[in-house]
Amino acid sequence: MIAILGAGAMGRLWAASLPAHETAFVPRPGQTNTAPVHFHFQEVDGQSRQVTVSWLNAADTPALALVTTKAGDTLDAMEHLTNWLPASTPIVLFQNGLGSQQAVAERWADRPVLAATTTEGANRPTPDQVVHAGAGETWIGPLTDSADQKLYAVVARLSVSGLSIRPEQDILGRLWKKLVINAGINPFTALLDCPNGDMLSTDLYLSHIESLCTEIANLMNAVGRGPADPEKLRENIEAVARSTARNTSSMRSDVLSGKQTEIDYINGYLVRLGQSRGIATPVNQMLTEQVQQLSSGEQE
Ligand SMILES: NC(=O)c1ccc[n+]([C@@H]2O[C@H](COP(=O)([O-])OP(=O)(O)OC[C@H]3O[C@@H](n4cnc5c(N)ncnc54)[C@H](OP(=O)(O)O)[C@@H]3O)[C@@H](O)[C@H]2O)c1
Missing domain, CATH: 3.40.50.720 (NAD(P)-binding Rossmann-like Domain)
Structure with missing residues (x-):
């Protein structure tokens, strides 16, 4: 059983x-x-x-x-x-x-x-x-x-x-790889209310992705999950966004159906890790807070 x-x-x-x-x-x-x-x-x-x-x-x-x-x-x-x-x-x-x-x-x-x-x-x-x-x-x-x-x-x-x-x-290594992709796609698609591929040309994405990837690479290097290169992380995120261009991310889907998102375990996890290691994560923090507000209806 x-x-x-x-x-x-x-x-x-x-x-x-x-x-x-x-x-x-x-x-x-x-x-x-x-x-x-x-x-x-x-x-x-x-x-x-x-x-x-x-x-x-x-x-x-x-x-x-x-x-x-x-x-x-x-x-x-x-x-x-x-x-x-x-x-x-x-x-x-x-x-x-x-x-x-x-x-x-x-x-x-x-x-x-x-x-x-x-x-x-x-x-x-x-x-x-x-x-x-x-x-x-x-x-x-x-x-x-x-x-x-x-x-x-x-x-x-x-x-x-x-x-x-x-x-x-090394299941934690594999979970980390997925976390990077989720952290780079889920909050943007939820905030922009768009399918994965559409976020790539938006101001919100283009103005934050470089800093986001730098924050994630700094964290990965600090916790022994490196060496991580921000450029490479960005390439991986964008390759997945393009190959799933018409898909709706789970976070966008949760927001649309009024369900609790998993932001606290994606970008929110990275924020907590940064706090424990003394590494600044302002973009992860901004994305976490905005998605939290979105799913609690505060932005309506
Ligand atoms: N769906 C996918 O394709 C997919 C793919 C990869 C990973 N995942 C991961 O798998 C996990 C589950 O995803 P999902 O899509 O299956 O979510 P979901 O449809 O919301 O299913 C979660 C279920 O857990 C139930 N539940 C919550 N608290 C419980 C408790 N204390 N005791 C018993 N049942 C409880 C919920 O019941 P209520 O509905 O009554 O709240 C709900 O039926 C998530 O972490 C997700 O990220 C999902």
Whole structure:
């Protein structure tokens, strides 16, 4: 049995992709409605099927747990999850950005905690519909000592889904690479309310990207994730923005649907890291504050 904490787009993608009856969603504390969850799942090739997933019950002892909550919900949600899990059950964190993974790994340092980063894309246009919008790759790697020996078994277990899963020893390095791209695309597209490619020619982007990349490179060099070259970081950001030119970033999508964004774990994480290292991050701070204001409706 694989427990999935967070029955949103990503959690449902895994539930639909793993063998039927092998997964169960973790209920919230005090949840009374335990009727199975039914939803339509649209595959990448456009075919649709109905999926049914039960809720975990007290008699279940999951062999694996996937955590697919948003970064800001994860630490609290995990408190409840750990009551259900044997101490040896591997826990795989799927959050974007950085900060929440380290917080979980510190809080449960004795448990096998792994992190994943994925380029799979899933969305939920209506509550009972999930669209697998783009096939990608998922890398999984250990965050705590006891996770090391579980890595290959976890990858094998999840590979049954048919999704492409790979082991990655330096998962924090891979999360950092994704963080750079997210920090350079997400806030601009959310503030400008535009698809990824359209930000590249705007004043907001052009007047801040150089300083933003310098701030990120300074941080990466300070925490041993270098050597990082601001020019190269900018090239990487722009290559992804061009190759996903018509896509809507998750942050823009969250703002448009009135949901909490993950800015505190993307540019906000970089601001906190800068504060702890004495490195100035005024552009990251400005972007974080503006997106926070946008999603709290203060700019309306
Ligand atoms: N979707 C993608 O394509 C994709 C791709 C790469 C990475 N990711 C990352 O994966 C994570 C999840 O993304 P998502 O798109 O699946 O978000 P989402 O659709 O908002 O799903 C998160 C789910 O977690 C649930 N939740 C929140 N707190 C909970 C708690 N305490 N106990 C149980 N469930 C709880 C939410 O319930 P409510 O709806 O009731 O609040 C929601 O169903 C994010 O960090 C995201 O950046 C997503």
